[in-house]
Amino acid sequence: MVKQWKPAGWAMAAIAATAAVGLIVPSAMAQRDPAYEAARSAGQIGEEPTGYLGFVSTPTPAVRQLVTDINIKRKAAYTSGAPQGSTVEQFAFVTGCNLIAKTKPGEKYKAPDGRWLTRDASPPVRDTRCP
């Protein structure tokens, strides 16, 4: 038996609630995980020129898991976001240039020569191809 559903008040409320969740989730996603933020500011992890996070020192299992998880998500974002005519690696590299430029003083980033440097007030040492 097929029941005919009318858009009753509760149904409308459900739709509104779903829409609200849809709006809330992206804003929650837009915030960094506090553990991620802490590992960054503690200099345990840093930005690499490849567009991915790297370990400055031997990580705890929790930090390792966190970084692996973020890097998988980053790879997915680069893969789906790479515009026509560019590769995932190229898009990741240009994003990496921006991410290193955006590091805050005290945070770590990898210089083109492979050294981990601490960001200070001066511009970071980046690949010469960075925009």
Place this chain on the structure above:
Amino acid sequence: MKSRTKEARRPGIGDRCMIMAGAAMLGGCVQIATPDKPIEINLNINIKQEIVYKLDGDAKKLIEQNSGIF
């Protein structure tokens, strides 16, 4: 008259050479003390400058829209 006295005060060719040599030595010393960039190991990425600039805007947007993972 004034210009002549100024000319008289100008250093001779010999003095100028000394100043230039001094400046060149100083320049050389500064370059040794602060190499502008470390030796680079190029990332194994082949990317043309025009692509870099084309992707820059997209990269900035990606970071803004996914700030939880960047």
